[in-house]
Amino acid sequence: KQEVTQIPAALSVPEGENLVLNCSFTDSAIYNLQWFRQDPGKGLTSLLLIQSSQREQTSGRLNASLDKSSGRSTLYIAASQPGDSATYLCAVLDSNYQLIWGAGTKLIIKP
Amino acid sequence: EPEVTQTPSHQVTQMGQEVILRCVPISNHLYFYWYRQILGQKVEFLVSFYNNEISEKSEIFDDQFSVERPDGSNFTLKIRSTKLEDSAMYFCASRELEAFFGQGTRLTVV
Numbered sequence: 001k002q003e004v005t006q007i008p009a010a011l012s013v014p015e016g017e018n019l020v021l022n023c024s025f026t027d028s029a030i031y032n033l034q035w036f037r038q039d040p041g042k043g044l045t046s047l048l049l050i051q052s053s054q055r056e057q058t059s060g061r062l063n064a065s066l067d068k069s070s071g072r073s074t075l076y077i078a079a080s081q082p083g084d085s086a087t088y089l090c091a092v093l094d095s096n097y098q099l100i101w102g103a104g105t106k107l108i109i110k111p
Numbered sequence: 112e113p114e115v116t117q118t119p120s121h122q123v124t125q126m127g128q129e130v131i132l133r134c135v136p137i138s139n140h141l142y143f144y145w146y147r148q149i150l151g152q153k154v155e156f157l158v159s160f161y162n163n164e165i166s167e168k169s170e171i172f173d174d175q176f177s178v179e180r181p182d183g184s185n186f187t188l189k190i191r192s193t194k195l196e197d198s199a200m201y202f203c204a205s206r207e208l209e210a211f212f213g214q215g216t217r218l219t220v221v
Binding site (some may be wrong): 034043 | 142144153154156159161166167199200202204206208209210211212214215216
C-alpha cells in the first residue's frame with residue numbers, strides 16, 4: 001500500500017532564505033507526483049507536476065525534483081517571502097490512478 | 112486558465128438533512144474525485160469517478176454518500192442524512208495528467 005510522508009511537519013525560516021521540503025513515498029510505481037499549496041481554510045493550488053519519467057520541474061522560484069527509484073521528491077523554494085507561508089502538500093498518482101497524499105509541511109516565513 | 116468550480120462555498124445544515132455539493136470539472140477531463148478535509152487534518156479520499164461510474168471509494172464513502180454526473184458537466188456529491196462529523200471542507204478534483212482542485216465547499220453540520 002502506497003504511503004506518502006512529508007518531513008518536516010512544520011518549518012519556520014527568516015525571509016530570504018532558500019529552503020527544501022521533503023516528500024517520500026513507499027512504492028515507486030507512480031504515474032506522477034504533484035506539489036500543492038494550501039492557505040488556511042482555502043483550496044488546493046497545484047504548484048508543480050512531475051511525470052514519472054521526469055527528474056525535475058521548475059516554476060519561478062520553485063523547483064521540484066523526483067527520484068522515483070529512491071521514492072523521494074523535494075520542493076526547493078528560493079529566496080523565500082512571507083507570501084510563501086502556507087501548507088505544502090505532495091501527492092502521488094499511484095498505479096490505481098489514485099492520488100495518495102502526504103500530511104503536508106506547514107511553512108512560516110518570518111519577515 | 113481552466114478551473115474546477117464548486118458551489119456553494121459554504122453550507123450550514125442541520126443534522127439529519129440532505130446536502131448536495133456541486134462541482135463543475137474541467138471540460139475535457141475524464142477522472143473526477145471528491146475529497147474531504149476535516150479542520151486541521153489530512154486530506155482524505157472519498158471517491159473517484161471515471162467513465163460515468165465509481166472507480167474506487169474509501170471506507171468513509173458509506174451508504175450515506177452518493178455521486179452523480181447528471182448532465183455531463185456537473186459532478187455532485189450527495190450526503191443523505193448529515194452527521195456532525197461530516198463537517199469538513201469538501202474538495203472536488205478533475206484530472207487528465209495533472210489534478211486540479213476546486214476551492215472547496217465548507218460544510219458545517221449543526
